[in-house]
Amino acid sequence: MSVIVRVAARGEGIADDGRHVALAAPGDTLTEDGAIVPGPHRIIPPCRHYPECGGCQLQHLDDASWSAFITDRIAGALDAQGVRAPIRAPALSPPRTRRRAALHVEPSGRIGFTAERSHQIVDLHECHVLAPELFALVRPLKRLLPTFKAKRRLDVHLTLADQGVDVLVKGVAPEGLAHHDALTAFAQANGVARVAFDDGMGPEVRWEPEPVTIALGGVAVPLPPGAFLQATVEGEAALVAAAREAVQGARIVADLFAGLGTFALSLDARVYAAEGARDAIMALKAAAGRAQRPLFTEHRDLFRRPLTTAELDRFDAIVLDPPRAGAREQVVQLAASKIATIGYISCNPSSFARDAQELCKAGYTLDWVQPVGQFRWSTHVELASRFSRSPA
Numbered sequence: 001m002s003v004i005v006r007v008a009a010r011g012e013g014i015a016d017d018g019r020h021v022a023l024a025a026p027g028d029t030l031t032e033d034g035a036i037v038p039g040p041h042r043i044i045p046p047c048r049h050y051p052e053c054g055g056c057q058l059q060h061l062d063d064a065s066w067s068a069f070i071t072d073r074i075a076g077a078l079d080a081q082g083v084r085a086p087i088r089a090p091a092l093s094p095p096r097t098r099r100r101a102a103l104h105v106e107p108s109g110r111i112g113f114t115a116e117r118s119h120q121i122v123d124l125h126e127c128h129v130l131a132p133e134l135f136a137l138v139r140p141l142k143r144l145l146p147t148f149k150a151k152r153r154l155d156v157h158l159t160l161a162d163q164g165v166d167v168l169v170k171g172v173a174p175e176g177l178a179h180h181d182a183l184t185a186f187a188q189a190n191g192v193a194r195v196a197f198d199d200g201m202g203p204e205v206r207w208e209p210e211p212v213t214i215a216l217g218g219v220a221v222p223l224p225p226g227a228f229l230q231a232t233v234e235g236e237a238a239l240v241a242a243a244r245e246a247v248q249g250a251r252i253v254a255d256l257f258a259g260l261g262t263f264a265l266s267l268d269a270r271v272y273a274a275e276g277a278r279d280a281i282m283a284l285k286a287a288a289g290r291a292q293r294p295l296f297t298e299h300r301d302l303f304r305r306p307l308t309t310a311e312l313d314r315f316d317a318i319v320l321d322p323p324r325a326g327a328r329e330q331v332v333q334l335a336a337s338k339i340a341t342i343g344y345i346s347c348n349p350s351s352f353a354r355d356a357q358e359l360c361k362a363g364y365t366l367d368w369v370q371p372v373g374q375f376r377w378s379t380h381v382e383l384a385s386r387f388s389r390s391p392a
């Protein structure tokens with residue numbers, strides 16, 4: 001009999017004889033004919049849509065093995081690049097805390113995540129990851145959106161803002177009085193904070209009784225429709241605490257790939273924030289100005305125009321939080337700079353490990369990694385970390 005020893009990057013169990021087995025948990029055993037005998041880390045998945053729904057891949061794991069999966073993914077990626085580091089216990093977000101999600105809606109009104117191994121949409125009747133405020137809109141959207149008579153599948157982005165749920169519908173725009181009335185009735189009945197539509201020309205707001213904001217570091221930042229936000233409040237808090245720890249004592253810090261200012265507004269320092277999305281950096285600039293925070297912003301493409309070594313050397317420390325591709329170009333400049341401390345936040349262990357290897361080759365030590373599981377029961381892994389080296 002073979003035993004499942006770990007979980008692979010895509011979520012299947014790996015047995016000690018090398019077999020990959022779908023929906024197997026560490027500690028499960030496999031009979032001769034391949035049947036799974038549940039072990040101590042298997043739980044009964046709470047959701048009726050599991051495993052067909054694409055929202056979750058790991059609902060059959062208890063938190064101990066989900067946590068081990070997250071740690072393994074980071075350790076494996078670093079190991080492949082020859083980088084060693086202490087990896088802390090992952091910070092896991094609880095069920096029903098996801099405050100940002102993209103759902104798909106068919107012309108029939110079927111609404112949900114795409115199925116795990118097909119393009120089908122699994123019609124959501126329950127969800128154990130979405131915040132209740134987001135899930136409460138699923139049925140009303142199912143009734144509303146088919147009235148717009150879209151010919152193809154729509155995407156609906158839901159974000160829990162300070163004023164309630166912000167809804168961005170992509171793929172259709174309401175036309176005429178009947179659509180307008182249906183939209184107003186939906187928004188009023190459900191206390192929606194904003195509804196915007198993007199039919200290919202950029203978001204157009206159709207309902208926003210008061211300006212929509214998101215509180216970051218105690219500052220109400222205007223929230224552009226569809227803007228990036230960390231997936232849970234708990235995940236954001238874990239990442240912010242790690243970033244603050246990484247650059248503590250620094251008086252002037254650069255926050256690269258700053259978004260709306262999740263880190264920039266939470267650091268006890270003068271901050272320069274650079275970001276490629278114009279609406280996000282404009283929102284951060286306006287909010288910081290109103291709150292009289294010591295913050296300087298720049299709209300800048302950091303892939304094409306990373307901060308040069310001369311620019312970097314003006315700061316005591318750097319925080320960077322790039323998209324999934326990582327920050328290859330910026331890391332080349334960091335490696336050649338005099339910067340002693342870097343807080344690196346990542347949503348992709350592979351690109352992080354590649355960049356970590358470059359930094360370690362340049363004399364940095366990866367002091368610690370703080371894993372963060374804010375996409376509960378999914379294979380998506382995030383982390384914060386600190387690199388340091390003696391000042392040159």
Ligand SMILES: C[S@@+](CC[C@H](N)C(=O)[O-])C[C@H]1O[C@@H](n2cnc3c(N)ncnc32)[C@H](O)[C@@H]1O
Nearest residue numbers: 257258259262275276277301302303321322323
């Ligand atoms: C993972 S998000 C982090 C945002 C922010 N640090 C936060 O925690 O909310 C990555 C950010 O990088 C920005 N970005 C993507 N490509 C970029 C580029 N080439 N130059 C500058 N910023 C970019 C995105 O717009 C996004 O805001």
